[in-house]
Amino acid sequence: MVEHLQADGEEPCVTLDAFLDQSNATAVRLESDEDARALIPFLDRLKLIEVAFPKFRDGRGYSSARILREAGYTGELRAQGDVLVDQIGYLKRCGFDSFAPEKSLNPADVEAALSRWPEHYQGAADGAVPIWKLRHG
Amino acid sequence: MYKYDEYDQQMVDARVAEFADQVKRRLAGEITEDQFKPLRLMNGLYLQLHAYMLRVAVPYGTLDSRQMRMLAHIARKYDRDYGHFTTRQNIQYNWIKLEDAPAILADLASVEMHAIQTSGNCIRNISSDQWAGAAADELTDPRPWAELLRQWSSFHPEFSYLPRKFKIAVIAADEDRAAMRLHDIGIQIVEKDGAHGAAFYVGGGMGRTPMIAPLIKDFVPLDDLLSYTEACLRVYNRYGRRDNIYKARIKILIHELGADEYRRQVEEEFAHVKSLGIDPPKAEFDRIAAQFAMPPLDASASDEIDRTDPDFAVWVDQNVAAHKVPGHAIVNISLKPIGGIPGDASSAQIDLMADLAEKYSHDELRVTHAQNIVLPHVRKADLYAIWQALDGAGLATPNLDLISDIIACPGLDYCSLANARSIPVAQKIAQRFADPARQRDLGELKLKISGCINACGHHHAGHIGILGVDRKGTENYQLLLGGSGAEDVSLGTITGPGFDEDGIVDAIERVTDKYLAERTDGERFVDTYRRVGMAPFKEAIYG
Amino acid sequence: MKLLTGNDLKTGFVTWWTGADWSLHIEDAADVGEAGEAILAVEEAARRVNAPYIIAGEQTADGPRPAHIKDRIRALGPTVRPDLTLKPADPAAGDWVI
Ligand code: HEM
Ligand code: SF4
Numbered sequence: 001m002v003e004h005l006q007a008d009g010e011e012p013c014v015t016l017d018a019f020l021d022q023s024n025a026t027a028v029r030l031e032s033d034e035d036a037r038a039l040i041p042f043l044d045r046l047k048l049i050e051v052a053f054p055k056f057r058d059g060r061g062y063s064s065a066r067i068l069r070e071a072g073y074t075g076e077l078r079a080q081g082d083v084l085v086d087q088i089g090y091l092k093r094c095g096f097d098s099f100a101p102e103k104s105l106n107p108a109d110v111e112a113a114l115s116r117w118p119e120h121y122q123g124a125a126d127g128a129v130p131i132w133k134l135r136h137g
Numbered sequence: 138m139y140k141y142d143e144y145d146q147q148m149v150d151a152r153v154a155e156f157a158d159q160v161k162r163r164l165a166g167e168i169t170e171d172q173f174k175p176l177r178l179m180n181g182l183y184l185q186l187h188a189y190m191l192r193v194a195v196p197y198g199t200l201d202s203r204q205m206r207m208l209a210h211i212a213r214k215y216d217r218d219y220g221h222f223t224t225r226q227n228i229q230y231n232w233i234k235l236e237d238a239p240a241i242l243a244d245l246a247s248v249e250m251h252a253i254q255t256s257g258n259c260i261r262n263i264s265s266d267q268w269a270g271a272a273a274d275e276l277t278d279p280r281p282w283a284e285l286l287r288q289w290s291s292f293h294p295e296f297s298y299l300p301r302k303f304k305i306a307v308i309a310a311d312e313d314r315a316a317m318r319l320h321d322i323g324i325q326i327v328e329k330d331g332a333h334g335a336a337f338y339v340g341g342g343m344g345r346t347p348m349i350a351p352l353i354k355d356f357v358p359l360d361d362l363l364s365y366t367e368a369c370l371r372v373y374n375r376y377g378r379r380d381n382i383y384k385a386r387i388k389i390l391i392h393e394l395g396a397d398e399y400r401r402q403v404e405e406e407f408a409h410v411k412s413l414g415i416d417p418p419k420a421e422f423d424r425i426a427a428q429f430a431m432p433p434l435d436a437s438a439s440d441e442i443d444r445t446d447p448d449f450a451v452w453v454d455q456n457v458a459a460h461k462v463p464g465h466a467i468v469n470i471s472l473k474p475i476g477g478i479p480g481d482a483s484s485a486q487i488d489l490m491a492d493l494a495e496k497y498s499h500d501e502l503r504v505t506h507a508q509n510i511v512l513p514h515v516r517k518a519d520l521y522a523i524w525q526a527l528d529g530a531g532l533a534t535p536n537l538d539l540i541s542d543i544i545a546c547p548g549l550d551y552c553s554l555a556n557a558r559s560i561p562v563a564q565k566i567a568q569r570f571a572d573p574a575r576q577r578d579l580g581e582l583k584l585k586i587s588g589c590i591n592a593c594g595h596h597h598a599g600h601i602g603i604l605g606v607d608r609k610g611t612e613n614y615q616l617l618l619g620g621s622g623a624e625d626v627s628l629g630t631i632t633g634p635g636f637d638e639d640g641i642v643d644a645i646e647r648v649t650d651k652y653l654a655e656r657t658d659g660e661r662f663v664d665t666y667r668r669v670g671m672a673p674f675k676e677a678i679y680g
Numbered sequence: 681m682k683l684l685t686g687n688d689l690k691t692g693f694v695t696w697w698t699g700a701d702w703s704l705h706i707e708d709a710a711d712v713g714e715a716g717e718a719i720l721a722v723e724e725a726a727r728r729v730n731a732p733y734i735i736a737g738e739q740t741a742d743g744p745r746p747a748h749i750k751d752r753i754r755a756l757g758p759t760v761r762p763d764l765t766l767k768p769a770d771p772a773a774g775d776w777v778i
Binding site for chain 2: 035059070084090091112113121123133134136
C-alpha cells in the first residue's frame with residue numbers, strides 16, 4: 001500500500017551538498033545523478049530521503065533506493081518528480097514507500113498497479129519472497 | 138524443454154492484463170503517446186513504417202510445435218500471413234493493430250509465450266546457441282542458465298529503466314554460434330578444475346560504435362551467476378550515460394572507464410550484492426535443468442544416410458550438423474531461398490515446420506541468430522523424409538553459412554529508422570550467386586546487411602558486411618570486409634566509397650573473385666582477407 | 681507542398697490529412713501550407729492520428745507525392761511485397777516510389 005500519495009507539508013528537504021555540509025537536517029533530497037552511498041553514514045538520523053525522478057526514463061533512482069534500503073535505511077523513502085502509475089510497482093519493490101508525483105495519480109489506477117503482480121521472480125528491497133523460494137518451500 | 142508452472146503462467150497472465158489495461162487507457166486518451174510508448178515497447182510493440190510491429194520473444198530460441206503453430210496462427214489471424222524471424226531469436230509481425238495487441242498477447246500466453254521486454258531500455262530476450270542441448274561440441278546445455286536469467290530479468294524492478302537496451306547471450310561451446318561477444322553481456326559456461334563456471338564478457342555491441350566485449354571475469358562460480366549479473370547491471374544503471382542515447386549503451390561506459398576500472402566496481406558491488414541472497418538454491422537450477430533433459434534418443438539408431446538422391450546429398454552436406462547422440466543429426470532449415478526475403482516465413486511454412494518437429498524432432502524447434510530454423514533432434518534415417526517435405530514447401534535451400542544465407546534487417550521496406558532498403562540488395566546478391574556449385578566453391582561466407590547504422594543486420598560482424606546509408610536522399614551502400622560474430626570475433630572495415638544497389642552487387646562479385654584468386658588451400662574468405670589484408674580487395678573493387 | 685501524415689492510433693495504418701479528415705491514400709492528401717503544426721496538435725490530441733509529422737511533397741499529375749523515399753514507401757507499402765501494397769493488382773503502381 002502507498003502510505004501517502006502527496007507530500008504533506010513537513011520539514012523541507014535539503015540538498016545533498018547542504019546535508020553533507022554539517023547540516024543537522026533530517027530530510028534530504030537526492031538528485032538522480034547523486035551517489036546514494038554518500039548518505040550511508042547518516043541513515044540513523046534521517047527521517048526522509050526524497051529521490052528525484054527528473055524524467056520517468058531516468059532509472060537511476062531505482063538503484064539509489066535499493067542501495068539505501070540494503071544499507072539498512074528504515075525511514076521514509078519518497079519518489080518525487082516524473083513518477084507515473086506504471087512505474088509505481090517497480091518503485092515500491094525497490095524500497096520507496098511514498099510518492100510525490102508531479103502530476104497526481106488516479107488512486108484506483110495506483111491500487112490496480114500495486115495489486116497486479118501476485119508474486120515476483122526476484123528478490124528486491126520490498127521483502128517479497130521470490131518465486132524460486134516459494135517453489136522450494 | 139522448459140514448461141511453465143503456475144507461477145510462470147501467473148506472471149505472463151498478469152502482464153497480459155496489465156497491457157490490456159494500458160492499451161485501454163491509451164485508446165481512451167488517459168495517457169499520451171509519450172507515456173504509452175515505453176509501456177508498449179516493453180511489450181514488444183513498435184510503431185513502424187506501415188503499422189504497429191510486434192516482436193515476440195522466443196527465449197533462447199527454443200520452442201515446441203504447439204508454440205510454433207501459435208506463431209502461424211497469429212500471422213494468419215492478426216497479420217498478413219507471415220512473420221519475420223530476427224537475429225535475436227525473436228519473430229516480428231509487421232502489420233499489427235494496437236486494438237488487437239492485447240488479444241495477441243493473450244493467445245501467446247495460452248502457449249507459454251510472450252513479448253515481454255523484447256524492446257525498451259530493459260533486459261531483453263536472453264539468447265543462446267541454437268544447437269544447445271544437441272551440439273556435439275558443447276560442454277553442457279546453456280539453456281537452464283538462460284532460463285534462470287530469463288526469470289531473474291523479467292520485470293526486474295531496478296533494471297526496467299536502464300540507460301539503454303541490454304542484451305545477454307549464454308553459450309557453452311567454444312564455437313560461438315550466438316555472437317556472444319557482441320552482446321552487452323556474453324556468458325560462456327566454461328570448465329575449470331572439473332567445475333563449471335561462467336566467463337563474463339561485458340560491453341560488446343554493434344550499432345554506430347561497434348565493440349567486442351572484453352573479458353571481465355574468467356570464472357564466476359555458477360552459484361553466483363545472478364548476483365554477478367546484478368552487480369554488472371547495477372554499476373551500469375548508476376553510471377551509464379543518460380545525456381546522449383548514442384552513448385548510453387554499456388559498451389561506452391566500459392570503454393570510457395576501461396575494463397579494469399569497470400571490473401573493480403563490479404567486484405565491489407558484487408561483494409555487497411552476494412550477501413543479499415539473490416541466487417536461487419541448486420534445487421531450483423536442478424528443477425529447471427531437468428526440463429531440458431535430452432529427449433529419449435535411441436543411440437543405437439543407424440548412422441547410415443542413403444545419399445542416392447544427389448539434391449538430397451547436397452542438402453545433407455550443407456545443412457545438417459553433428460548431434461551428440463549417434464544416429465542423430467541437427468537439421469538447419471534455411472529461410473533464405475534464392476530471391477526470397479531473409480528470415481520471412483509464411484503461416485503455412487511455419488505450420489509445416491511445426492509438423493516436422495512434432496513428427497521427427499521430439500517436438501522441438503529452434504530459431505537461430507542467422508534467421509533460420511533448426512530441428513535439433515532428428516534421426517538420420519528420417520532425414521530424407523524431412524528433406525522431401527521441406528523441399529515441397531520451398532524450405533530446402535542448401536545454403537547454410539554460404540553467401541546466399543544472408544542476414545538482412547527489414548531495412549527501409551519496413552523500418553522507420555532505415556536509410557536504405559536491405560531486402561532487395563539481399564535478393565539481388567542471392568540471385569547473382571544462385572548457382573549452388575558456385576556458392577559451395579566460395580565456401581563459408583557470412584554476408585550481413587543493415588539498412589542503417591543501428592546494425593540490426595550485424596553488418597559489422599559479416600565476413601562481408603553491407604551498410605545502407607542515405608546519400609543526398611538516395612540509397613547508397615557501404616561495403617565492409619573482415620568481420621565475424623563467431624569465436625574468431627572481429628569487426629569489419631569499410632572498403633571505401635559506397636555504391637548504388639547494382640554497384641554493390643558487382644563490388645561483391647569482384648571481392649569474391651579476388652578471394653578465389655588469392656586463397657590457399659582450406660582458407661575461408663575471411664581467412665584470406667586476414668592474411669592478405671584490405672589492399673588487394675580495394676584494388677579489385679575500385680581499380 | 682507540405683503534407684501531413686501519421687498513423688491511425690488503433691490500426692497503425694499510414695494515413696494522410698485530406699484537409700478535413702484522414703485517408704489511407706496519398707492521392708487524397710491536401711497541401712497544408714503553414715497550418716500543419718496547428719492541425720497536427722488538434723488531431724493528435726483528439727486521437728484521430730498517432731505520431732503525426734509534416735513532410736515536403738510535390739503535386740504531380742497522379743496526385744501528391746512525398747519528397748523522401750521513406751514516405752513514398754509508407755504511402756504504398758513494402759517494395760519487396762507488391763501483393764501487400766495498397767494497389768496489389770497494379771504492377772506499375774510502385775513505379776514512382778523508388
Ligand atoms: C524494424 C524495427 C526495428 C527497429 C526500430 C530496430 C531498432 C534498433 C536500434 C535503434 C538499434 C540500435 C541500438 C543501439 O545501438 O543502442 C538496434 C540494434 C539491433 N537490432 Fe534492431 N530494430 C528493428 C528490427 C530488428 C530486426 C528485424 C533485427 C534482427 C534481424 C534486429 C536486431 C538487432 C540487433 C542484433 C541489434 C544490435 C544490437 C547491438 O547494438 O548490440 N532489430 N535495433
Ligand atoms: S539496422 Fe536500421 S534499418 Fe535495419 S532494422 Fe535496424 S534500425 Fe531498421
